[in-house]
Amino acid sequence: MNDKIPVKDVTPEIIEYDLYEKRKKIYTRAISGFFQKIRVRTLWVLMLGYFLTPWMSWHDRQGVLFDLPTRQFHIFGITFFPQDFFLLAWILIICAFGLFFVTTLFGRVWCGYTCPQTVWTMVYMWIEEKTEGSRNQRIKLDNSELTWTKFRKKFAKHALWIAFAWLTGVTFVGYFTPVRDLVVDIFTLSAHPWAYFWIAFFTGATYLFAGWMREQVCTYMCPYARFQAVMFDPDTLVISYDYNRGEKRGARKRNVDPKSQGLGDCIDCSLCVHVCPAGIDIRDGLQYQCIGCALCVDACDSIMDKMGYEKGLISYTTEQRLEGKRSHILRPKALGYALAMLIVIGAFFTFAGDREALGLDVIRDRNRLYNETPSGMIENIYTVKVINMDQAMHTFELSVSGLKNMTMIGRKTVNVRAGEVRSIPFSIQVPPTSMIQQNNTIYFKVRSIDQNYVLEKITESRFIGPISK
Ligand code: SF4
Ligand code: SF4
Structure with missing residues (x-):
């Protein structure tokens, strides 16, 4: 007789789940059609725009140059100085409202047609198709053993990807440093170390994002992809x-x-x-x-x-x-974005209209309070900075007032190109009898003397010296 009680093993089975699903590689098939034609044409416009813009010259200067060391942004003849950066902020706000407006009407057209991630990925997919073949050929290639043919195809693809990424990186840095000098410096190994760093950074980012990550950038990394749903x-x-x-x-x-x-x-x-x-x-x-x-x-x-x-x-x-209902183009959300955009455009032009075309900075030499010249004059030293924010070159005349019998020692006229800052060293001499007090207010004036319209700017400074007894 069996006196054992039958038991059932109820120890829970431990099943391990991976919380992160492995990415399944997407093998896209090339297709042509009405919308793909639009995408390809858009791609050409954007690519040519991106790669050629830094090479365009405008009045002897690179057309678009974001010159960070001098804190001047040159955009086809218009120079933005640090004091103008609020205008760039307005432009960004206009672009943001424009994008919201378009998204509300047309959904993800930005993502599908013009986003750099989409455009660069299209180029990378095209290279992939040319080097590794069609969708089925690529699947077969990836599942095959490593052979010379497979190595050759993979090598060609990655070499072209890296070359295109490098061109992208050099062009990007060329927006921030004169591109013609940059290219020469790269090939003579005399570029600034930061230039090499940023080229390497953008080469790596392009290769990674457009070559390897592709749709993952849109799905997991892009913040715009996430919040644009609220505009729908x-x-x-x-x-x-x-x-x-x-x-x-x-x-x-x-x-x-x-x-x-x-x-x-x-x-x-x-x-x-x-x-x-x-x-x-x-x-x-x-x-x-x-x-x-x-x-x-x-x-x-x-x-x-x-x-x-x-x-x-x-x-x-x-x-x-x-749902079989009628769609409306004009609706409160779209009109709201359009209205906001128009208000910001209005504000932009109001501020842009008030933008000064001439700047004047006067820096007094603080190393010495004053000098006494052999002829008995009191002398103060200054550096005058004339900032021409106009679209044309001007000849400016400098003058000073505030005390009797002031003499300016230095250049009184100066040519300043559009977007240029000229520093002019000056000394001002005053006879001791003109001194009203130890610390006197004086006025520097700069005035254009070559155009129908006059640019003028007056800035206050100090003149220090002993009071005559
Ligand atoms: S027929 Fe069906 S499966 Fe084929 S493309 Fe159209 S929707 Fe897709
Ligand atoms: S991303 Fe959207 S629009 Fe493009 S093919 Fe896929 S489902 Fe269609």
Whole structure:
């Protein structure tokens, strides 16, 4: 007789889950179509703009140069000095409201067509396609053993990626330091160490973001991708799959009426998934990873064409239209952003109109309070800085007032180019009998003498010396 009581092992089984899902590599398939053509044209405009702008000259100077050491930003003839930086802040605010306005109306067009991450990733995908082949060839290559052919293809891809990233880095630094000198300095190994550092930094960032991380930047890193959802409303354009028309999805022969088989218009070919750079299936509904590139629209339209169905199973639409309601372009949120943008534009022009075209700084030499010259005059030393913030070169005349019989020793006229700061050393001599008190207020004046319109600026300074007894 078995006197043992049967027991059941109830020790809980320990199952370990990884909290971080490993990234699944996305193999996108190239597609052409109406929206892809727009994207490619946009890409050309942006790329040419980015790479050529620093090479353009404007009045003997680099057209766009953010000269940090002198704290002057030159943008096609307009020079922004530190005192003008609030104008740049206004421009950024205008751009922000402009972006909000466009996003409210058209959804993620910025992300899908113009964001640098999207544009550079497109170039990197194109290089990948040219070096490693089509989507299927790339999948096969990645799953194959390392051979000479595989090594050669991978090497070519990464070498081109790094070369393009390097060009991106050099160009970026070329916006902050004269690009022609920079390129010569790089090849003669005489560039500033910081230039090498920033070129290396932007080369690495471009290679990493556009080559390796791609959609992960949009999904996990981009703050704009996260907060733009608040700008969406039911009338915002989104890319959407027409569920009612597409379902039930399934394969069928070309000339068969899908309804007779109980099918919708989606033939379940997965082309819309294969072209998606975010690696999502738009048929599962609107997803935050979707960057609105419309490649799935082009893909599905090409299938609809082949099947002889009406295009637009996946299309730009709005939530309202999907529910069979009317969409509105003019609505409170969009009008609010437009109004805010117009107000900021108005403020910008008001402040820009008040912007002074001439600056004058007077720095008194503090090493000595005053000198007594052999001829018995009291002398103070100054450095006068004339800042020409106008769009043209001017000849300026300098003068001083405030005490009787003042003599200026130094250049009284000076040419200053647009956007230039000229420092002029000066001494001022006064006979002791002119001294009113030990510390006197004097006025420096600078005035343009070469144009129909007059630029003038007066600045106060001090003249120090003994009082005559
Ligand atoms: S779902 Fe369509 S629009 Fe969205 S990212 Fe993918 S391909 Fe682009
Ligand atoms: S491309 Fe169009 S037909 Fe093909 S799976 Fe996607 S939605 Fe269906």
